Amino acid sequence: MTERDTGSAKVVLGRTLGFLDDPADVGEAESHRFEEQGALVVGPDGRIVWSGGRADLPDDFARLPREDYGAAIVLPGFIDAHVHFPQHRMLAAPGVDLLDWLKRFTFQEEARYADRTHAEAAAEAFLDTLIAHGTTSAAVFSSVHAEATDVLFSAARDRGMALVAGKTMMDRNAPEEVRDEAEQSARDSEALIDRWHGTDRLRYAITPRFAFTSTEAQLAACGALVAAHPDVMLQTHLAESPGEIEEVRRLYPWSKDYTEVYDRFGLLGSRSLFAHGIHLSERECARLHETGSVIVHCPTSNSFLGSGLFDIDHVGDRRRPIRLSVATDIGGGTSYSLLATLGEAYKVARLSGRRLGSLRAFYLATLGNARALGLEAEIGSLEPGRFADLVVLDPCATPVLARRQELSESLADVLFSLMLLGDDRAVRATSVAGERLKGKAP
Numbered sequence: 001m002t003e004r005d006t007g008s009a010k011v012v013l014g015r016t017l018g019f020l021d022d023p024a025d026v027g028e029a030e031s032h033r034f035e036e037q038g039a040l041v042v043g044p045d046g047r048i049v050w051s052g053g054r055a056d057l058p059d060d061f062a063r064l065p066r067e068d069y070g071a072a073i074v075l076p077g078f079i080d081a082h083v084h085f086p087q088h089r090m091l092a093a094p095g096v097d098l099l100d101w102l103k104r105f106t107f108q109e110e111a112r113y114a115d116r117t118h119a120e121a122a123a124e125a126f127l128d129t130l131i132a133h134g135t136t137s138a139a140v141f142s143s144v145h146a147e148a149t150d151v152l153f154s155a156a157r158d159r160g161m162a163l164v165a166g167k168t169m170m171d172r173n174a175p176e177e178v179r180d181e182a183e184q185s186a187r188d189s190e191a192l193i194d195r196w197h198g199t200d201r202l203r204y205a206i207t208p209r210f211a212f213t214s215t216e217a218q219l220a221a222c223g224a225l226v227a228a229h230p231d232v233m234l235q236t237h238l239a240e241s242p243g244e245i246e247e248v249r250r251l252y253p254w255s256k257d258y259t260e261v262y263d264r265f266g267l268l269g270s271r272s273l274f275a276h277g278i279h280l281s282e283r284e285c286a287r288l289h290e291t292g293s294v295i296v297h298c299p300t301s302n303s304f305l306g307s308g309l310f311d312i313d314h315v316g317d318r319r320r321p322i323r324l325s326v327a328t329d330i331g332g333g334t335s336y337s338l339l340a341t342l343g344e345a346y347k348v349a350r351l352s353g354r355r356l357g358s359l360r361a362f363y364l365a366t367l368g369n370a371r372a373l374g375l376e377a378e379i380g381s382l383e384p385g386r387f388a389d390l391v392v393l394d395p396c397a398t399p400v401l402a403r404r405q406e407l408s409e410s411l412a413d414v415l416f417s418l419m420l421l422g423d424d425r426a427v428r429a430t431s432v433a434g435e436r437l438k439g440k441a442p
């Protein structure tokens, strides 16, 4: 992996917050490190060299240039564990349910990505929008087109981002313009893996859209790719909506359930991301747990499409916990903001009688998602050696937030107000590998 030299080293000052572990496992007190007067030293290669309290800053770094964000909170950049690049402008398309929404709006919009010029402009807008919302890494579905996927990877490389992405594969139940063919789709994916996986900070994810739009031949080809490239990710959708599950039952009559379809073709595992997982039986949960597979919770999408209420405690059941992450699922999702996404996850949890504390929520959007993507050695925390992919949040960014802070009594409370009331307006700055891509010098 080559590393960019982003220029000179510097010290970033502010209230720093980084997670060390999941509050659900170690308790809230042990889960994070928060410094009211925090400091980070960023090296010339864009990695964090040192982090801690300002008073303990070693003398060696005392003369470096400083960026002082005052009372704003400096966190690892948000990570979006599931987002669709070719849906970047089609938020709020009012489908009746998932399958209706795909047929009426989504496939037509994704067909436009056959045009390279369209894809190029879209990639710039898409990645700039992630940065504007404080998102510095993501697991991304591209369109079915290999060329649009190249364009997306190039644009992410230009920004120095750690992006996981893949060409969507779908060889049935979709219009011809967005359909591929099993063998060709595997060859295209293989070529993209060769070109991009491990280039700079980029990784590849084999991306069958879902069982409904792939033939058994295509899922088998995905299984062969997974076996041949064990360090590549896999991403798809699972058990999102009742109508979809019914279709999968019809198409795969031999399968006990939805999860067994992917299992049969060797697609479960610790590098596999399954979006949604709302309607899962106990058997499916046990199998996802055994294989170390990840469920990606996409609350704004689930509410918008009426897909169902995700049960965070069922997925995390202590007897067979499934690895969990959170995501926007743009454009089924209705906000690019991980803050808004966490706020919606809180509300969805309440609707099923569950709770999601703010510390756990922020853990999920940072270190939790880094672990889900297998990138915790590179991103997701403020520990030395990680890239300085940072988001700076202003808890008083809007008049409503500012008045709310008059009542905030703890870090957890400030975070809670940010996730319920915040969005891109609360993002004062975003940096990738130490380079500020949003915001002015403080």
Ligand code: GUN
Binding pocket: 084, 098, 102, 106, 209, 210, 237, 240, 301, 329, 332, 333
């Ligand atoms: N299932 C298959 N494709 C999609 C998609 O584009 N969005 C969502 N939310 N679910 C899907």
Ligand code: ZN
Binding pocket: 082, 083, 084, 237, 275, 329, 332
């Ligand atoms: Zn999706």
